[in-house]
Amino acid sequence: MNGTGTASIPDGAAVVAGSGRPRLRLRLLLLLVVALAGISLAAMTGLNGNLVYYKTPTELVRDTGLHGKRVRVGGLVMPGSVRRSPGTVSFTLTDGVTDLHVVNRGQPSGVFQAGQGALVDGFWGRDDVFRSDQVLVKHDNTYRAPNGKKYSPPDPLRTAQVTNR
């Protein structure tokens, strides 16, 4: 490490710094590759091989090839459509154009309620019923006080325009 034109470093410091530039560089590269591979894997798994995180009901019914494949669908839970029974809950998921009848195995957790958004993960049957095993609540970006004012769900078409989807 001598002769580089800067203050020469005592040998002890070289040991402390880690033996050899190539090994450190290799370690870094390995870390980078592993990190990128891990993230790509996670992202692809999360996307279920699709390019979008979820489909809308309209997109789902338009693609008959999706029968029997695991897919995630997002929309608004239609007010008045939620029916709970032991072990299942059924509701209608809509994007303002297409209504999707969903039967979910298990009770949804989170703040699931009619008038809010939801993502369902499951299979679309040939009987036009979507059987899901997971419901995620997708709430919007509004924050309101519970002051007795009547809450009206956001217009899904307007929301779609605002967020450019």
Added chain:
Amino acid sequence: MPRRTDQILGVIASLAAAGTLPIALAVAPPDAVQGQAQRLMYVHVPAAWLAYLAFAAVLLCSIGYLLSRDLRWDRRAQAAAEIGVGMTALAIVLGSLWGRPVWGVWWVWDPRLVTTTVLLLVYVGYLGVRGLSADPHASARRTSAVGILAFVNIPIVHFSVVWWRTLHQPPTLLQPGGSHPIAPGMLAALLASLVTFTLAGIVVYRRRLRQLAARDALLRERFADSSTAATAQEPAPAVLVIPQVFR
């Protein structure tokens, strides 16, 4: 750096925190849809904000080093990056705590959460590439390049909820379109906590910077006797302060 300023800033930050707490816990109403869990917004959002601010500081300090070749800029960038990494990790944890009762899950791999994870890893990597060269200037050059390039992650993370479909909702205050659909009490709590976190971040940054400067000065002193070549520049102390990540 004057210690008096640190003391004053510390007091102001503490007062801000003390003032924010009652607003966040009592004055701000619970959300009509999310309930009390929504109060996590008052720590999750400011943590993310402070992370963005810290990484912007890394960007500026990296440019500062490349323009001036003064190693003090490199030190400032390090202190800022450490805060940024800590705040990103905190934002992720707080977001997870918020997600479980509201979304129904601790985690999803949607574009917002994926890009935030990438952000965290990139800046952990930034801290990891520090001090690899014997020559502190070579090391600082490399680090500054990474610090500038890494900043591209911030707009990607921020706009991920607008560009792509996500479970995470789009921004409330920084919405494209410009409206702020948030109740006044909640807005007050959020702004108060943003101010608090920013002040606290500045206080921690200054203390860390002081610590880094003292350590470099100490190492400079130690090797001033044992170096055989005389130089006017700061000698090699940056080499020895490799972050614990690689020990």
